[in-house]
Amino acid sequence: MDAFFASVELLRYPQLKGLPVVIGGGRRKEDDVLARLREAYPERDWSGDTLDRIPVDFFPRLSGYTGRGVATTATYAARQFGVGSAMGLMKAAKLCPQAILLPVDFDEVRRISRLFKSTIAEIAPLVEDRGVDEVYIDFTDVPGGQREGGRVLARLIQKSIFQATGLTCSIGVAPNKLMAKMASEFNKPNGISIVHEDDLEDKIWPLPCRKINGVGPKADEKLQRHGIHTVGELAQRSPAWLVQHFGKSYGAWLHAVSWGRDERPVVTESEPVSMSRETTFERDLHAVRDRAELGAVFTRLCEQVAADLQRKGYAGKTIGIKLRYDNFQSVTRDTTIDGFTADAATIRRHAGLCLKRVDLSRRIRLLGVRVGKLVKPGTDAALPGRYSEPHSKTPRDKATDAHTDLLFPELD
DNA sequence: TCTGGGGTCCTAGGACCC
DNA sequence: TCTGGGGTCCTAGGACCC
Helix, strand or coil, X not given: CCEEEEEECCCCCHHHCCCCEEEEEEECCHHHHHHHHHHHCCCCCCCCCCHHHCCHHHCCECCCCCCCCEEEEECHHHHCCCCCCCCEHHHHHHHCCCCEEEEECHHHHHHHHHHHHHHHHHHCCCEEECCCCEEEEECCCCCCCCHHHHHHHHHHHHHHHHHHHCCCEEEEEECCHHHHHHHHCCCCCCCEEECCHHHHHHHHCCCEHHHCCCCCHHHHHHHHHCCCCEHHHHHHCCHHHHHHHHCXXXXXXXXXXXXXXXXXXXXXXXXXXXXXXXXXXXXXXXXXXXXXXXXXXXXXXXXXXXXXXXXXXXXXXXXXXXXXXXXXXXXXXXXXXXXXECCHHHHHHHHHHHHCCCCCCCCEEEEEEEEEEEECECECCCCCCCECCCCXXXXXXXXXXXXXXXXXXXXX
């Protein structure tokens, strides 16, 4: 198989190119960003302005940020200061206070994301979705796909995406997904990079192990402790040694990927396994002292999950909660019920029972609700009669509710 | 001044059944 | 009285990804 990996670069405002910009710290409509700017600078004539035309000086800065937001992404200019994705914005503000801070307009991101993917699918139909800004493409059977080793097709895709969205993208071309993803990073932004099987030693082996998709901070640290820093060093270890230290499955996988071996197909369709909603509070809450607030948030999370399920046409039978304490330790509890449900009250009832099984004496910074073991009602997995009806107040339900009320009595 | 939100997959122990 | 393995499902936690 020949694979492309394409990722789109999501920064859109041309006047910000080359400047330190951090995206993150909350969701906001672009209109709302504009409204705030108008408010902050009333003396300026804003008529006809859109964000892509506003002078750099007017954009909000990272300096003075308070809150628990993290950076979704940062431009290369911001990375120079040590700012990177997933970094807390308070810390980022210390490192680079002059950086421009842009919120995420999620509706806008989704619109662009769909455009990015549909544009590619029109050219090469076998596309695997890897999140908002990334896809794998199997172009083995695309007519003309082999010209110049894939470069011609990659250029066509780049050009089409730019026409449709105004965004640049980077493309890696390789014999499999693993190497294509690595290749896509060689020439960012707006680059094309072609890696062949024989390039393994020259182009892949010098890379740090952390560049392998699937080696995260924990595995990398352990590899480093054993003196393994690059993919090449990893490839020199025997499979037996890797299995001994990293387990049968992960050890064997590490060996395979270090030799550039990856047989995974491009998967064009998949069903969701779970849906969840979670939120981090502005300040840590206490189950007793902040009961009302916690109860309201809990109910809202259940309603949101239920709405997500219904909108997408799913129901689930495993209902669970997630808590993160003030010390950042997380706990989860879940329970599997008899039927499938997408009903907010049913979800809340069972999630409420899960809540009673965790320590609520510690302060809580995050609360989440999850529904798993999903089916699409109407398919044979969700047979009639196994689907639980939306909330009906049987005596049993009332007893359960009374139980939950001990926790959050001011609801209902 | 700590560390978002939405996911997937894997592991491991125990229950339960044959 | 003592003692089997498989297989599957459930639950909790954790690594990892975007």
